[in-house]
Amino acid sequence: MLTELASSHIERYARQILLPEIGGAGQLRLLNARVVVLGAGGLGSAAALYLAAAGVGHLIIADHDRVELSNLQRQILHTTERVGQTKTASARQAIAALNPEVQVTLCTERILQEGVDALVQQGDLVVDGSDNFASRYLLNQACFLAKKPLVSAAVLGFEGQLTTFRHGVDATAPCYRCLYPHPPAPGSTPTCRSAGVLGALTGILGAWQAAEAIKELLGVGETLAGSLLLLNVLHGQWQRIRFAKNPACPLCASPNAIGERHVP
Ligand SMILES: [Zn+2]
Numbered sequence: 001m002l003t004e005l006a007s008s009h010i011e012r013y014a015r016q017i018l019l020p021e022i023g024g025a026g027q028l029r030l031l032n033a034r035v036v037v038l039g040a041g042g043l044g045s046a047a048a049l050y051l052a053a054a055g056v057g058h059l060i061i062a063d064h065d066r067v068e069l070s071n072l073q074r075q076i077l078h079t080t081e082r083v084g085q086t087k088t089a090s091a092r093q094a095i096a097a098l099n100p101e102v103q104v105t106l107c108t109e110r111i112l113q114e115g116v117d118a119l120v121q122q123g124d125l126v127v128d129g130s131d132n133f134a135s136r137y138l139l140n141q142a143c144f145l146a147k148k149p150l151v152s153a154a155v156l157g158f159e160g161q162l163t164t165f166r167h168g169v170d171a172t173a174p175c176y177r178c179l180y181p182h183p184p185a186p187g188s189t190p191t192c193r194s195a196g197v198l199g200a201l202t203g204i205l206g207a208w209q210a211a212e213a214i215k216e217l218l219g220v221g222e223t224l225a226g227s228l229l230l231l232n233v234l235h236g237q238w239q240r241i242r243f244a245k246n247p248a249c250p251l252c253a254s255p256n257a258i259g260e261r262h263v264p
Contacts, residue, residue, distance in 0.1 A: 002031050013055050021220040027055060033217045034058040036123035038111060038139060040087040042074035043153050044129030046206025049077065052095045052102045054214060060122045062107035063087040074199030111135060116142040125216055127209050128152045131192060133183040140176035143168045144252055151212045152176065153205040155197050156190060158234035160205045164212050166225040167252045173225045178246035201233050
């Protein structure tokens, strides 16, 4: 654990150390922080790059896919040269080139029920860059059990949404299942693969996830917990909607729910 900033830290992070909300103490906190990023896709690319650039000391990147040519329109961790490599290995190279001091741990297993708890335990906070409902429900539950904040985003077409779930650390805070109690039937909703997505939109929301993660790690600003940001870049519109804990939430409403695993 680092206890003081080196002169190279002061130079590299000068523009954010200047911010009174961060300062030297905040930078030290970021350097000692561990963040899990689930998914090295469009959201995870922007989130991981900005977290690495900001000096978050240890990133745990989980993804089981390989880089495909069709990923490169939005997944800026990866390059044409690295098509065919695992996304995690590609992510490690991109992060090392940007900020070699960041420690990177890779998880290339598909995240299923058995592995998700161990993954989430490795971080102080989790960024959800996954592209499917099963992973979102699994992470929501794992973060509840492990008492970790979860910064969540989703994108499709020209639209995206973003929020932070603090149900693991604040008993009054709503969770993903308070917002969406039950997963949609498989195949009933469009996906980026079937309906497309604007690459720049994934960058906007992934970068915003990095900003929310930094706020949560430092305890500064106003948390997005209990607020859902909705963005439509085609029409240049965004909204912030408040939502509350659901007293009948199948996960977080009752202490008894802790022992019940939800299988998406
Ligand atoms: Zn809930």
